Amino acid sequence: MAKSHEETADPSIYVPSQDEDMLKKQKKKEWKETLVGYAIISPWLLGFFLLILGPILASLYLSFTDYDLLSTPNWVGFDNYINILTSDPRFVQSLTVTLIFVFISTPLKLIFALGLAMLFNTGRKATGFFTTIYYIPSIIGGSVAIAVVWRQLFGRNGAINDILNSLGLSGLNWIGNPDTALSVLIILIVWQFGSPMIIFLAGLRQIPGELYEAASVDGANKVQTFIKITLPMLTPVIFFNLIMQTIGGFMIFTQAYLITQGGPMDSTLFYALYLYEMAFEYLRMGYASALAWILLVIIALITIIIFKTSSKWVFYESEGGR
């Protein structure tokens, strides 16, 4: 409405009315606020264009070139994408390793997280202390120090084999064997179930007690209560954790780089590790940019699938159930 007023005003017979004066002041105030606003968010604005949007577009462009950091990039069309998708066994291997890893470690981590959260939600004493203990691994689990520890624990003469031997079992060459190397990393990630556990614990505490009372009046047993009440009420939290852990799986780099170096025989060649190798060891920046875009598409697809199916299994109370 304010806009049409301004457009129809004839400047030749312009008589400033009180109304228009107010409008002008209002406009001026709006512009001033916009200017102040942009000044205040300017650090992020600069960072967004320079370090995020610009690089994303540059990455898209580079993925269609053979850039190697040293010579000028040549346009190669879809060659990188075609090579990756049709004739790169290491791409297939890295994607397979990453997907196996995500599909095994994510459910395991969430099962441990939920199971322990339920144990800590029984109202017994001193659970706070134990929650803390269980939570420590997720704070330091991604560090280089823990990678060092893991390499020794699962080494040939390491503590795990020592324990196995004392139980009369024979030790394994955990890290050196392509069949077991990935499980060493899966154990490391599942070990860090403390942070989803705390999210579950917060979720469990929000379930209204009346629901459980009603169920016990109806004579429901523990299993029924779990399936009919606890699980449906927790689905939003499960949904959130599922997305975070899945995306996190595609980002795994440090542990694989330090503990197994992607080996043996590429059995732990995670996607992020392969991308790093291509970009920073072989300097195939164009090819690696194409790998990055394929990664983005895969993550987007998985996220969309989880979101699309979520309406079938995630329970939102405010919508009155499914």
Place this chain on the structure above:
Amino acid sequence: MKKQNSKISDVIYYTFVAAFGFVMIYPILWMIMSSLKPEVEIFGNAASLVPGEFRWDNFSRGWEGFGGIGFDVYFRNSIIVTTLVVLGTVASASIVAYGFARINFKFKALLFGCLMATVMLPVQITLIPQYILFHNFGWVNTFYPLIVPAFLGGQPFFIFLLIQFIRGIPRELDEAATIDGCNKFGIFYKIILPLLKPALVTVVIFSFMWTWDDFLAPLIYLNNAGLHTVTLGLRNFMDADAGTNWGALLAMSSLSLLPQFILFAFFQKYLVEGIATTGIK
């Protein structure tokens, strides 16, 4: 009868929780205790948590590092980088969050959408072009690629966290300050910032831990060993001395986690609440 039952279940409960807790904490205890073991025991008596003989000199030997660069250099570098990143993140994320939460500028909805879209963006997408950019600036082998992004908003997640927090602060406080003659910056500095403290503690803790732990960025940008951070120092040590100097390596590994342990001991409440309410790791 019932009472006895619950006693038995209590015993089972605590035994299980404690035993499982021991398994969870074992690798960390193992690291700390093995850093005091003599070399032969780390392998000869691998699973044990009690050193037969305490070797405190693992720490002094580790501290010397190797190749003429000791852990004093690595720790100094890590402290410089982490301090500046935390400062930059707190300063830029808090003011940017204030802008988004309180000021009505044009295209705000669009820009907020951009901010949210970048929260989940995988680091791999921008890794290569950012490297090329910093390479062209001549910033490879300096701390700038690690520090400057923190001053330009840092992790978008932190901005989002702070926006949510500021939205919970009553607007009447802003209005009262405006009547008293405060401008927008004054409101931020005098009203919002003091109230933002609890959320800022969370930002400080998590940005500290993530930066201290960061491996990928230092690996890519810092080739000169004199600039290496603690994480790279440990990697160097592991590669150079693998199998020969495990005691010293584990001593330095334990030491590298000391800041995390201290933070955890003092700010446990913030850490747990931060995770429970926002879902960050």
